[in-house]
Amino acid sequence: MPASLGRVLLAYSGGLDTSCILAWLIEQGYEVYAFMADVGQEEDFVAAEKKALKVGAKKFFLEDLKREFVTELIYPAVQANCIYENVYLLGTSLARPVIARGMIAVADREGCNYVSHGCTGKGNDQVRFELAFYGLKPDIKVIAPWRLPEFYNRFPGRQALLEYAAKSQIPVVQTASKPWSTDENLFHISYEAGILEDPNVTPPTDMWKLTTAPEEAPETPERITIEFTAGLPTKVTVPATGKTYTDAVDIFLALNALGRTHGIGRIDIVENRFIGVKSRGCYESPGASILRAAHVDLEGLTLDRNVRALRDQFVTIELSRMLYNGHFFTPEREFIVSAIPASQRTVNGLVRLKLYKGNVVVEGRESSEGLYDERQSSMDEMGGFEPTDTSGFIQIESIRIKKWAQANIRRGQSGVTPKDVYGTRV
Amino acid sequence: MPASLGRVLLAYSGGLDTSCILAWLIEQGYEVYAFMADVGQEEDFVAAEKKALKVGAKKFFLEDLKREFVTELIYPAVQANCIYENVYLLGTSLARPVIARGMIAVADREGCNYVSHGCTGKGNDQVRFELAFYGLKPDIKVIAPWRLPEFYNRFPGRQALLEYAAKSQIPVVQTASKPWSTDENLFHISYEAGILEDPNVTPPTDMWKLTTAPEEAPETPERITIEFTAGLPTKVTVPATGKTYTDAVDIFLALNALGRTHGIGRIDIVENRFIGVKSRGCYESPGASILRAAHVDLEGLTLDRNVRALRDQFVTIELSRMLYNGHFFTPEREFIVSAIPASQRTVNGLVRLKLYKGNVVVEGRESSEGLYDERQSSMDEMGGFEPTDTSGFIQIESIRIKKWAQANIRRGQSGVTPKDVYGTRV
Amino acid sequence: MPASLGRVLLAYSGGLDTSCILAWLIEQGYEVYAFMADVGQEEDFVAAEKKALKVGAKKFFLEDLKREFVTELIYPAVQANCIYENVYLLGTSLARPVIARGMIAVADREGCNYVSHGCTGKGNDQVRFELAFYGLKPDIKVIAPWRLPEFYNRFPGRQALLEYAAKSQIPVVQTASKPWSTDENLFHISYEAGILEDPNVTPPTDMWKLTTAPEEAPETPERITIEFTAGLPTKVTVPATGKTYTDAVDIFLALNALGRTHGIGRIDIVENRFIGVKSRGCYESPGASILRAAHVDLEGLTLDRNVRALRDQFVTIELSRMLYNGHFFTPEREFIVSAIPASQRTVNGLVRLKLYKGNVVVEGRESSEGLYDERQSSMDEMGGFEPTDTSGFIQIESIRIKKWAQANIRRGQSGVTPKDVYGTRV
């Protein structure tokens, strides 16, 4: 083989696609290093390493990114109640930046001029990976074979890949292929493509992997308590087992196990990809769903109304969109995230939850922050409150509304009626 | 009695408070007409009328506002996915404008100079009622006894009201008083005050009135289908009974019955009242919860991404706040609502749901709008898509990100590192 | 020549670039029709037609789009106070949709399979044109020669174009080329590129074409009056000449003439193009600058505070961005624009202005809408206002602020001080 075209760090999964890409890159004249990130997915990393080296990778790197995934990506998203299009908790989106950062760190250290991945040309992940690469190392060169005509025209379908694998002595595991694709990490698993592309097909019950079906979940509810400090979960107590969890990763894994048992966190949606294509996806996010419910609830008790409203409108929505679209290593993400700490300073306290057959039920919450004042809130006592103040408040609040109403009435006298504005009765 | 101070239309509930207010207003020298709105609450209107007239009301008006409540208030809120502080579906807020409008219509027709209500001085409803009154009839005069020192000092607690009732020959039903207050209409029921004022007290199981507990709900899931036209539910099909519903009110009532059976729509939150006091409330909104899940889902299939994003950030959040704060008959509500139709033009299709023990599970959806394109979305075929286009897209999207990254790197060379911006690995 | 590859409608300017493109398209085997839009630019349309036909266009179409440019594009932008990045009034952005719509109408009528334009590959206009084409006729095919390697590699600079023109018998006017590019229409003229690419170069005084320099403008101020109906200018009165203008286009042209005389509407900025590149542009928008100042002022007198605030944050900013990025024929533009009428219903009245050496000075305004109430506003009389109401208002407004302050004070006692939050003095 002639002199190498350069060294490529390939995001390797151990599957058919990236194994063929590995062989193909070598065939093109690149030297290839394989990279795997452990972000909590169920995977035989030893077998994957063996396979990568067998196919021809010069080196293999496995990076354990679970802790930074939880603490640097997941927890800020919990603090900001991130959610995309009202439903999706962003499990795949959150993993991409740590994986990309892990790759760039290895590429830098190992002198790789290129990075490569096996993402398709229609999805979000290609964008998330590549914008992250460029945001960290703007001069990195990216090889995305599924967008290169010389690759995708040569491998128009699975059969062509299998033939290439056979020819290239790539071992292919003879498992029955699932009629959908998945992406898994410790936050969630996603399902898309295949039979799911018809948005009216109900996912088969055996598709769901991370959670028990609500119908199969225990008949007996389970109670747990989650404590938060500055909006972050710092202690989970599970009375049934007598266990408590305080380490950031342990907390997340414990909540995952609880959610899995009780059938919590399944969703099925049609979402809008960054490239503008609508796409159907199913997701399981057991622990994250519990955590979100608890955090949102505690904010009711501990977060100022106006801060919450501004945060919901600007940080939650904008940050969720940035995460979904792969705009993590960007100035706008840095900007928006810089406002989170001031919004979470008072989010301290605990939430008591009941988990039961898909439901996360808040049963109570407490905090010593003092923004909730039982006496002031009470309908049974004055609590230092002067009811006459509210009269003044309402009068002042009504000033501009009265002016508007008067203008409507005047206008009504000349043809346009308030009914046009306000409906049937007026 | 001397010449009347004027005629008052009193929002009458039939309960102890408004009966005492009725008697007290007469005692002050007003002529009082009693007003009740039927917004779907469980109520003995005949008994209430009898009681009002017995206490001294000169006239009694019962207005059936259920249809306008559903069509003019609830359905626009469904179209806009309204929700307050991520959780509350605004059941009480939505009823207030139709009740206030009904009262103003009667007050106008019957020559009442005053309107009066029995809302407390700490709550939201006083504001919602009065701003609505002023927004419709800016010169109306409002008597809010619970904010008048001569009233609230005279009646510092329930015992004083009972004594006044006895003295004024107001019949008092000797039911055991519940340790909380409720507000009910066909959208929901709310519970607050009393034992609920401790936010860490779990509501007793016998408090919940409109829904079966998930634990007690049927073991067998039920499937239904909801069809939408321009974002409004136009047909509900319930295979188990073979029934379909197409009338706006019937649809809502049918969904309520389904939600009730399957334990859907309970929430328990600490919310922020308009006056700035935090307050704990529990709510049951069975039908509305089903409807919201279905509408949000169908928008995934049928609504353009950018319209949805703008609508979520501006219409949903702003309109929800306006409704909560009683800003219905205002120019800003008129303004925001005027954008809803353009957002719902394509929201046509149906959603298939599974109802099971508190869960509303979307099992599929379809539409002929064509914004979802199975071939284009597919990972298995090109579908008219050129993967190379995405390369150009990513290159263009990365232009400004690369500039920023280069600036970070230059800055890193002079002291501040990208790590300060981007975390552990860089 | 073999059978035609198809019929192309080319956006023709009469200049060197589009003349060469015309010849090149014919050379490739297309049949070419030339299209010009009259959007108010200074242009010899007769000469351009003659030239197009001489170069080989089979037909030539000149469409007068001035009125629809003013009424359908400019005036809604005036109603919404559109402005991009605080400074730019969007003159070029506003013209593109009407031109694109005019082209698609001709292409449809004349059976053109293709449209083509001479925009460069780095600018905004290519995007604005093409997204408009696709939003109106999604199956139209676009030929953008400056993005085709076979074109841009063949014509790497002006010299290559001149040589091709000579060879193709394209007449070239021997005017000294200006060291910048311009785009002109009746709203504005833009200057960019060439010597302006250094953002620290002051534009030469002889660059500015549409306005007198403030230094050269009359020493005597001029007064005018603009009347608005529903936010649209409906009458302009110019006392100095005794003239009034009421036709939509006449009004705009009259304000242009006034602005030109008095040196109004020059700007010089670095802006962010849609593709993410920063770019320096200079603009003159004389009439639009006057109109914007007047409209913003009248809204102070006639528009409800909350409507204005929501409109500023959502409609003004979002619509301006959509216009700039060429998202005119899109669902999100339709959505946002649908809210404008409800925001302008009360914007009726007149504004008196003084024009003087670059300044637009508001000297007074009046309206019969009645939202401004001199007695209520007055500091000299009560005007139906109860000062004690404000006490109640302030008490209620301070409830949550006091809770926060108490939490800060408690926190201060345990280490973190209010000073960390509130600065030096506390």
Add this chain to the structure above:
Amino acid sequence: MPASLGRVLLAYSGGLDTSCILAWLIEQGYEVYAFMADVGQEEDFVAAEKKALKVGAKKFFLEDLKREFVTELIYPAVQANCIYENVYLLGTSLARPVIARGMIAVADREGCNYVSHGCTGKGNDQVRFELAFYGLKPDIKVIAPWRLPEFYNRFPGRQALLEYAAKSQIPVVQTASKPWSTDENLFHISYEAGILEDPNVTPPTDMWKLTTAPEEAPETPERITIEFTAGLPTKVTVPATGKTYTDAVDIFLALNALGRTHGIGRIDIVENRFIGVKSRGCYESPGASILRAAHVDLEGLTLDRNVRALRDQFVTIELSRMLYNGHFFTPEREFIVSAIPASQRTVNGLVRLKLYKGNVVVEGRESSEGLYDERQSSMDEMGGFEPTDTSGFIQIESIRIKKWAQANIRRGQSGVTPKDVYGTRV
């Protein structure tokens, strides 16, 4: 006199109103300390002290707050481009928090149980002062005489105050009273009330105090340069005098002097007060107007597009509203302000300005941040840019737009035409 009702710290101005309030508070039985803040207004502080003590104040405190006004209030507002309702630069709003903080610091130190001020019951300043007091010291008691019936009924007009002054031996300066009120500090002066209450009255030329009329300003333009570091002005160079300014306060004062000379920063508006009343105000902000123009311009060169867009929509608008409404010492202000530094990290560079008869003209700007790239921006060279990338970008951007257009066309075939959506031509 009986035992004191307590000690009051009165915000004293030296004028008739607060002198009468001082005397009246003593008459009611309070011990009164007088407080004056030097925020740069033109004032005879020595005479004021003498007068306060003569009227009966037990102590007099003069606090020089100019530096903290500039550095803690004005400069963050410059960084965020704060502006209220498109026009007002918030000069009075910005001064209130430092004054209130100064008062609370003195009240704390001197053991005052009460604070008092002479603001009217209809304005913004009462709210700004009192919310600031409560945000710093939630248990402070406030005496606002102009909202107390026993005060305002006793002093229904200026004549009553003059009589009381005479009786109380309060010296009254016999200057002709101006037919408007003013509030002055080093940022600006405001004019309101009196003859200005008719919004159609042009302010008399002799009203304006801080600036030369543009008509009277020098015929010769003046050039200056402003340098910014992290969005803050750090150096002003004035070639005409050869002077440079680098101290924060000096910079502001120098710009004020320049603006004054060249007639810069006059505005005349109708604005919406926090209490919902519309009000006419005139303002002069010479230095602030120059600074804002320069800062906005430099952001064009140095701030990422997406950060700028988010900052404009959220921080600029929300912070401006908070400042106007007196929500400075609040959690939401803390929240929003916490995002400013991340938005200004790259705003480094200089702006060259021409000042001429009311105009602030940007003549050039430079920065070494590198976000502007002359080669990349250039229309004359590729600069590393691949025009074909833009083709991909446009294709991807058009995906959802084409889907929408197709839906419109289908709909058009069944009755609703694209013309309903897109106007005349389609």
